[in-house]
Amino acid sequence: MRFIITTTLLFTLNCSFTQNKVDNDSRITELVMSMSQRSLVMPGYLTDLKALIAIQAYHFWKNGDIEPYVSHLNVYKALYEANKYLGYDSIRNRVYNxxxxxxxxxxxxxxxxxxxxxxxxxxxxxxxxxxxxxxxxxxxxxxxxxxxxxxxxxxxxxxxxxxxxxxxxxxxxxxxxxxxxxxxxxxxxxxxxxxxxxxxxxxxxxxxxxxxxxxxxxxxxxxxxxxxxxxxxxxxxxxxxxxxxxxxxxxxxxxxxxxxxxxxxxxxxxxxxxxxxxxxxxxxxxxxxxxxxxxxxxxxxxxxxxxxxxxxxxxxxxxxxxxxxxxxxxxxxxxxxxxxxxxxxxxxxxxxxxxxxxxxxxxxxxxxxxxxxxxxxxxxxxxxxxxxxxxxxxxxxxxxDPAYFAFRICVMVNRTMTQEEWNEFVGSDIPYEVICE
The missing domain is CATH 2.130.10.10 (YVTN repeat-like/Quinoprotein amine dehydrogenase)
Incomplete structure (x- = not known):
């Protein structure tokens, strides 16, 4: 009887761990998707914030425990659109690339x-x-x-x-x-x-x-x-x-x-x-x-x-x-x-x-x-x-490689998210971090 209880307990703990991992993976994926879209719809005159949201989404995508092909298209698009407005030549209507x-x-x-x-x-x-x-x-x-x-x-x-x-x-x-x-x-x-x-x-x-x-x-x-x-x-x-x-x-x-x-x-x-x-x-x-x-x-x-x-x-x-x-x-x-x-x-x-x-x-x-x-x-x-x-x-x-876009943002944006921006676009329950030193 003890063996049966122990085996059942281990099975329950393993299922709970697996479910927590799935939930965590799903949340990171959803966060990456959401932040990429928020960056894309951010107006061009908020250049720095548009770029900071995009690079944070990239960071979660690159370092999160999710499949690498998930959301990669959204991440690339957000990083590219953010880079377009960094150094944009409004007189000649020309972007960097x-x-x-x-x-x-x-x-x-x-x-x-x-x-x-x-x-x-x-x-x-x-x-x-x-x-x-x-x-x-x-x-x-x-x-x-x-x-x-x-x-x-x-x-x-x-x-x-x-x-x-x-x-x-x-x-x-x-x-x-x-x-x-x-x-x-x-x-x-x-x-x-x-x-x-x-x-x-x-x-x-x-x-x-x-x-x-x-x-x-x-x-x-x-x-x-x-x-x-x-x-x-x-x-x-x-x-x-x-x-x-x-x-x-x-x-x-x-x-x-x-x-x-x-x-x-x-x-x-x-x-x-x-x-x-x-x-x-x-x-x-x-x-x-x-x-x-x-x-x-x-x-x-x-x-x-x-x-x-x-x-x-x-x-x-x-x-x-x-x-x-x-x-x-x-x-x-x-x-x-x-x-x-x-x-x-x-x-x-x-x-x-x-x-x-x-x-x-x-x-x-x-x-x-x-x-x-x-x-x-x-x-x-x-x-x-x-x-x-x-x-x-x-x-x-x-x-x-979208890493080039992320590197360019770190070079060209000379600030980080404020705590208020982090709470709004990332989440107050997620520990604040600085991506670009």
Whole structure:
């Protein structure tokens, strides 16, 4: 009988402890949610208080006994909005992470091998080089023309930039001072649908307006490697085995494997045994494939579509992994971070999103401060920052880790909450603490 009583008592105590922990976790989660929302609705003229509430919510979220993915979207948003008003330039209506000198929509942003600089292109025909450490400095103009630039791409070695024009061919622009004397700007006037560099080689691949896939070297030698009857929006070349992937307006993922076979791809009938062919086409639906990226480990192809979703494709097995949904309109650009665990997408819904591929339950971080379509986005080489560009002609920089926002608040706000503010926004029953020393 004593054993039964003891066991029952232990069970009761354990249940009580578990319940208390659940209640405590729920309260912290609710507090984080509440404070994040209070910070967001706090008017901009109460700058310091807006920031202090946001950083306190971050502190509870970071150090509380709750799952890290709970409320992370609210915390990031509150910290970002608070930072916007710290040092806000009301005369030029510009916040700290906003830069812009283009006179038309920003179509691409890319990094080279130097993590301190990135390049942007625009429909105004220019390519600018920006210093990441001096976002409001005057950028260097590396190329200027009267053509509409639909996208730019950097070679793997970071020495040559490719500018692809809308219906006007492309240009190869040397960016490395060591090769600028030997290699001047080269313009290929042949109109193309799109183009990309061949990894590790001084060659590029283009799709002509009539559907021919041409591999060209800087010495102008041309190799015919494939043909398509579909409209191609983007090309990607797998640097591990040289497979060429094409995303098409018809929603078909096409691929040409080495050795390349020059044959026209189907429009109505996808090849019956496509998994065994050097060419294959796989219809992923009727929605246009607009952008693609290959993961750093070479195992996954990420595909952004007109539907507003992302398809993750297993390269080795040639099959669907899963579909990620969230955008309300066309996905315009897509990129893995250097570790391959995060995925950046941009969209015509006016947002960019950072998805955690390891946690399907985790909501994406939503970057929604552009006033128009977001056309392009890129991680910096270390994966700590994101650069986006859009139809509002602005470029914006975003830290991936919200700790940067918290650090900036501590640097820029020179006071702490008063006891009265703490009682109102945190709670009189929670011990007062100072976050920023």
């Amino acid at each position: 906003q830069v812009g000198l283009h006179s038309n929509r920003v179509t691409s942003v890319v990094f080279g091998t130097d993590p301190n600089y990135y390049y942007s292109s625009s429909a105004d025909g220019s390519v600018l080089k920006w210093d990441l450490s001096n976002p409001h400095g005057i950028p260097e103009t590396v190329y200027d023309s009267d053509k509409i630039i639909q996208s730019i791409e950097m070679s793997k070695d970071g020495k040559v930039l490719m500018a692809i024009f809308y219906q006007n061919g492309l240009a190869l622009i040397p960016t490395d001072e060591n090769i600028q004397e030997d290699l001047s700007i080269i313009e290929d006037p042949q109109p193309v649908q799109t183009a990309t560099f061949i990894p590790g080689q001084r060659k590029y691949l283009s799709v002509t307006q009539d559907g021919n896939l041409l591999m060209k070297g800087f010495d102008a030698k041309t190799q015919h490697v494939g043909k398509t009857a579909l409209r191609v929006n983007q090309l990607k070349v797998d640097e591990q085995d040289g497979t060429i992937y094409a995303g098409t307006e018809q929603g078909v993922l096409e691929a040409w494997e080495k050795p390349y076979e020059v044959k026209e791809s189907p429009v109505k009938d996808i090849m019956q045994y496509w998994k065994q062919q050097s060419y294959f086409g796989y219809k992923l639906g009727s929605f246009s494939i607009n952008c693609m990226d290959i993961s750093p480990d070479g195992k996954t192809l990420a595909i952004g579509r007109d539907r507003g979703d992302v398809i993750l494709w297993n390269i080795q097995k040639k099959e669907l992994i899963r579909i990620i949904s969230g955008h309300q309109s066309t996905v315009t650009d897509i990129q893995f971070n250097p570790k391959g665990n995060l995925l950046l997408t941009t969209s015509r819904d006016g947002t960019a999103r950072i998805w955690d591929l390891r946690e399907s339950k985790k909501l994406p971080i939503i970057l929604d401060d552009h006033d128009d379509w977001v056309f392009t986005g890129s991680f910096n080489p270390s994966g700590t920052q994101v650069i986006t560009g859009g139809g509002d002609e602005f470029i914006r920089t975003w830290p991936v």
